Amino acid sequence: MRNLQSRLLPTLAIVLALLLTGTLCFADSELPPFGPDSVPAQPDYAQDASWLAKASSIQHPVDVFWVYPTVLHDSEHWLMDFTLPEMQQASHNTITKQASVFLDQANLFAPYYRQMNMAALTLPEADQDALKKYGVNDIWQAFTYYMQNLNQGRPFILAGHSQGSKVLLELMLKHWGALGYENKMIAGYFLGWSITHGDLKANPALKMCENASQINCFISYNTVAEGRQKVAPSIRQDAIVTNPLTWTTDDAFAPASLNLGAKFFNADGTTTEVAHFSSAQGKDSGLVVQPIQPEFVNSSPPPFPAGVYHVYDFSIFYENLKQNAARRIKAMGNGK
Template sequence: MVQNKAVIFIFILCIPLLLIGQDIKIDYSNPDNWAALPDKIDNADLVPGNYTTDKQPDSQVDVFFLYPTSFSNKSDIMIWNAAIDDKEVNQDTDERSIKNQASIFNQVGKIYAPRYRQANYAAYFDEDKIRSQQAFDFAYADVVDAFEYYINHYNKGRPFIIASHSQGSTHSMRLIKEYIENTKLAKQLVVAYVVGMPVPASYLNTPPCLSPGQTGCICSWRTYLDKYEPDHVASEEKMISTNPITWDQSSGFSNKKDHKGSVLFDFDKGIYPKIMRAELHGNILWIKKPDIKGKILLQRKNYHIGDFNLFYKDVQENAKLRVDNYLNQNNSSSN
């Protein structure tokens, strides 16, 4: 009897893995299956320090946002994809990424952030590449379903921004390639912020953004401390790399005065401007330590967790500029 119970327990734990490849779709007509929607009260509505108000209701563009990994089950029997209604995972997603990243765009557009059955963090490092790819494919299938639902029921031909971080960017670059490029949707793309993952310049036809106001292009960066370069970077092919302070390809470190502002440890304390300097170093972004009290205690070399937060206001203001340019260009061409 004990042995039979153990078998049943193992089977239950493995259900998410067994579901991979099965035609079990998420109902995206249900608002519960979205971490953020313009007409839903959610953490994408929040403003750091309450310095202004959520401007989604008046926005002329949309933002389709894909959040990073918040699922890292570390049990002996690995669950490779999160359940769509996992309360712990969803709460972590909402309190971290939706609050601190997606909210950047509530001054710019209407935010649509679908919940998806994200791959386990361990899938990035698993030696079984077939198994890990299955986990990512399973998550990506949800992303596709959500995007198609968004286009067919919410978008109504409006221009849109793609924004993503980490695992979200793993999926968004594939989404751009397979569902936006070479379709009529390409003309609706204002800009894509595909952040926290390497984006090969050869993978996409959509060009990299080379100036602050360029539209129909891709921005991407991975943030590390000055003078640090992970071993794998040296062997990489050419990646899209953007400086999220200067928004161009200029060399050397940016000036602190040009930094619009970070959101740091406490969202409610607001924006910290003029504390960051950044420069492009090949495929990655180098920064100086944030100029804050206690910075000497910061020992981090990899600032992946802060890819968006360190440049919160910079991204927000840049998105406004690109939106304004897009709308002006398209209003002129239609007259």
């Protein structure tokens, strides 16, 4: 407990100082005021209870380290309390709908973390940072624990979506190139967030994947309808867009014939698969898609405007993602 307090106190002091100076602009939110009592207990990754998924038996020669997207959007908590059953279930749903593209070929490791509430998207950047750092610290602790105690030298995939990708990118910008095991990463699938030219300049060790079998590189895209790039909250200016139909970062149009199949997860537990669901083209920092059955993607919940297909970044290209992971895993085994 003393060690936990020593880790938390500096962070709490900063947050409290911000509160006292009025820097945190939380007053307009429906959530309660943020203070030290708003911070849930930090996960202890030596305990199984702090893991959403921790492979109990090793069935594959490679791993996937999954960081789930934003699942906290209630009106009570600024930060996710991973001990709450409803938060655990919501986190597990992301494995079914997203991380499942990797599960036939990789052992799954997925930590819980104190992510920030979706309402934080409406806050000024400085206030978001005051909340975000809890999750960033948690994932860094989890990834460090995973590499030191669970990975056992296997190649691994880094994967996330939305806030999960944002947290992973922040950590890679700070640490990638100095870890000593960069050559063990097959690829980083950072979907639902943007990797920009500025990011690559800030850390030249980060490389974007430029073809379907390249390894030790990163992938990023955000799906939108034509002309909706500027209203998508996850699209950053000057983003580099990976086209999941060609696995290049150019702006060439890729026809729907290359789409191996979309997969949508219905409320009743069934799934719907649609072959050749959409074309894709990188344009103005977003991935522009033209679904043949738009009714499947026109139900994005708030805060995503019409034409922002954020929650379907995995679904629209489900089979292409699955095939590509297999291809990169094979390339890693061949040393290519």
